[in-house]
Amino acid sequence: MNYFDFPLEEWTNTFVDDWLLPVWGDFFDVISNVLTVIIDGVTNGLLFIPPEVLTILLIIVAWKxxxxxxxxxxxIGCVFLGSVELWPEAMQTLAIVLVATFISVVIGIPVGILSATNAAVDKVVRPILDFMQTLPSFVYLIPAILLFGLGGVPAVIATFVFAAPPAVRMTALGIRQVPNDVIEASKAFGSTSKQLLFKVQLPLAMPTIMAGINQTMMLALSMAVVASMIGAPGLGTTVLTGISRVNVGLGLVGGLGIVVLAIVLDRITQSFGKKA
Structure with a gap:
């Protein structure tokens, strides 16, 4: 059925070609250069540390x-990654996950705070988060490639879009769940809005916020294979190579590498939330 003509495709392409790229192209180049430096720095830092040292540090943190x-x-997971010769790829994936998670948290927590404390902001933020969570990930890979090219930068941007909503939602939820009697008592003792936020609401909401960070990190890691389709290095590339070659063993090895990272990061970040 075609009741009327709605040329959304043409409008979108015209908007991108005639306004977005000509006007904002330099701005996106600056973002790309900054993110490239950050991603390369984190990756090189992880690869510079000897695997044995990094494994010991990880074991200590996990144990504590x-x-x-x-x-x-x-x-066992670190020994596995080394034995199948996927340690460099694991560190590349970890670097992208850490950078994407950091950006999601830096942006998501303040937005969540504003959303919880301002009804007008919440009305604007909520549909945006719904859009970010429901839009298929393959769809926003296209503008990520268009604006930032191939490699780790568009992977981080696409991962951020996919993984940021839990950080926003859980921060807002945690602050809203702070008991009203605690807030009233704090105000009665003369707390300012800033003191109420940083000394009462955020500390009490921290377990929920940490749960949001945990979910953000897991969603970022789940994008590893999808991000490899736009040139992101790491374990996702190993899985994608296995798919393209119909190599079941290679795909299994890369997939198990992602599972190892996911379980270790999940358990450690969960423990941070419980101790918050």
Whole structure:
């Protein structure tokens, strides 16, 4: 059925070709250059540290915050990554996940705070988050490639769009769940709005906020294979190569590498939330 003509495709292409790229092209280039430096710096830093040293550090952190079981699994996982010669790829994936998660948290938590404390902001933010979460990830790979080219930068941008909503939603939820009697008591003792936020609401909301950060990190890691389609290095590329060559073993090895990273990061960040 075609009741009327709605040339959305033509309007979108005209907007991108005639206004977005000519006017904002230099701005996107600056963002791309900055993110390239950050991603390369994190990747080179992870690869510079000897795998044995990084494994020991990871085991110590896991043991201290998540328990002996997670520490043992971290050891087994790191040995696995080294034995199948995927340590560099794992560090590349980890770098993209860390950068994307950091950006999501830096932007998501303040937006979540504003959303929880301002009804007008919440009305604007909520449909945007719905759009970000429901739009298929392959759709926003196209503008990411168009604006930032191929490689780690568009992967971080696409991962940010996919993974940021939980950080916003859980921050807003955590602040809204702070009991009203606690807020009233704080105001009665003369707390300013700033003191109420930083000394009462955020500390009490921290377990929920940490749960949001945990979900953000897991969603970022789940984008590893999709991001490899636009040139992102790492374990996703290994899986994609296995798919293109119909190599079941290679795909399994790359997939298990992602699983190892996911479980270790999930358990450790969960433990941070429980101790918050």
């Amino acid at each position: 915050y998540a328990g002996k079981g997670v520490a043992l699994f971290s050891l």
